[in-house]
Amino acid sequence: MKKKSTMTWDCWQKGKRGMTVSVFFLGSICFSVMLAYLVFGDSTDDGGLRTLRMIAILFRHGDRSPTSFYPNDPHRNYPWTGGLGALSERGSLQMYNLGRNLRPRYYRLLPSNGLYSKDNMYIVSSAAERCIMSAQSFMAGFLPPLENTNPLPISWQPVAVNTLPRDRDTILAQKKPCPRYEQSLQRLMAYPPKDIRDMNEKYEALYKTLSLSTGENISTILDVELLYNTLEIEKNAGLELPDWTENIFPEKLLPLAERSLSLFTETPLMKKIKGGTIISELLDNMVRKRAGILMPERSIFVYSGHDVTLVNLMRALNIIDQSTGKPDFSAAIVFELHYSITFDDDFEVKLLYYFNSEDKYPKELRVPNCGDPCSLTKFSQLMESVYVKNYEELCQLV
Incomplete structure (x- = not known):
């Protein structure tokens, strides 16, 4: 790619050659411009955000209630608001705060009148109610109406949250049937990779302790992950965990839970089916945006999903080692598409990760x-191995 020239070197040269008062004055101004560039970056770029053309935000839903309990769970009868698997009040606030945190960075892409428009943005959620409610809470913080254009007597406005039926969802809940994937996963469960076999052997005593303490058979990393989720949620709710969890949770259980999540994208094919589907969606939108053929010409895409959604995506991108193997509630990854200030004929892709709703940086x-x-262009080339052209064909048994 051909690189653009900048004014800073010319200014520096003029400043050095400034012999007369007028030329010296010009050189001083140029030196000031150069100094400002070095300290603050290109002023026309505003830290890289004036060049922003489109964003895609993918987040995990907020804190929720447990989806299951172990037989000896002392909190089985706790009155969870909303029932099992529901977004908690804490989770709703997390998502609202995430929206508020992202708004200052991306306000230039929002409608000037502060009102939702389907021509400007698209919000889509997994069919799980906690994901739908997370999207609603996020948008309440991300797109509050302006006072002079708000039709409601409260500082909130309705936005359209589209949902994907689970049996047709390939990008968020990722529950659309795929025989080829299911065959690969069953094979892995029957014949685990060596590191998992070693892990099972190493933690055999731990599995026995967990089984005895919980009253449930704990014999796989998937069993541990499900138990970890329940304990984490109960702790977040301020409930006292049983004595047997001391020195076990979270330290000893977290690596096992992380490995369980990674198992769903263990092979290149599995990465393509589970992570490549959403990469393909995002990439198609970015390429169309660059070409000027994105219809409607939206600037904001919001996706409300699950922890495994983020893990599958990051493993397909090969960036999981830069973030975390088990995303926190309200964790988010943002794809930024910038008009290039470096290349004449291409756009730039930036990826940002928010560890949770409290993450300001x-x-x-x-x-x-x-x-x-x-x-x-380079990003597209690197994604060729995981790009999904036809999901149905990819999922056929061979």
Whole structure:
């Protein structure tokens, strides 16, 4: 790609050559411009955000109630608001705060009148109610109406949250049947990779302790992950955990829970089916945006999903080592598409990770082998191995 020239070097040269008063004055101004560039970056770029053309935000839902209990659970009869698997009040606030945190960074892409428009943005959620409610809470913080255009007597406005039926969802809940994937997963469960076999042997005593303490058979990393989720939620709710969890939760259980989540994208094919589907969706939108053929010409895409959604995506991108193997509630990854200030004929892709709703300073993630900056063309080439052209064909048994 051909790089653009900048004014800073010319200014520096003029400043050095300034012999007369007028030229010296010009040189001083140019030196000031150069100094400002070094300290603050290109002023026309405003830290890289004036060049922003489109974003795609994918987050995990907020804190929720348990979906299941172990037989000896002392909190089985706790009155969970909303029932099992529901977004908690704490979770709703987390998502609202995440929206508020992201709003200042992306306000230039929001409608100038502050009102929702389907021509400007698209919000889609997993069919799980906790995900739908998370999307609603996020948008309440991300797109509050302006006072002079708000038709309601409260500082909130309705937005359209589209949902994907679970049996047709390939990108968020990812429950659409795929025989080829299911065959691969069953094979892995029957014949686990060596590191998991070693893990099972190493933690055999722990499994026995957990089984005795919970009253449930704990013999796989998946069993541990489900138990971890229940204990984490109960702790977040301020409930006292049983004595047997001391020195076990979370330290000893977290690595097992993380490995359980990674198992769903263990092979290149599994990464393509589970992570490549959403990468393909995001990439298609970015390419159309660059070409000027995105219809409607939206600037904001919001996806409300699950922890495994984020893990599958990050493993397909090969960036999981830069974030976390078990995303927190309200964790988010943002794809930014920028008009290039480095290349004449391409856009740039930036990835940011918010560890949770309290994260004010997101971590910029680097796509391996894409360079810095990462061009959309190079990013597209790197994603060819996981790009999904036809889900039905990919999922057929061979």
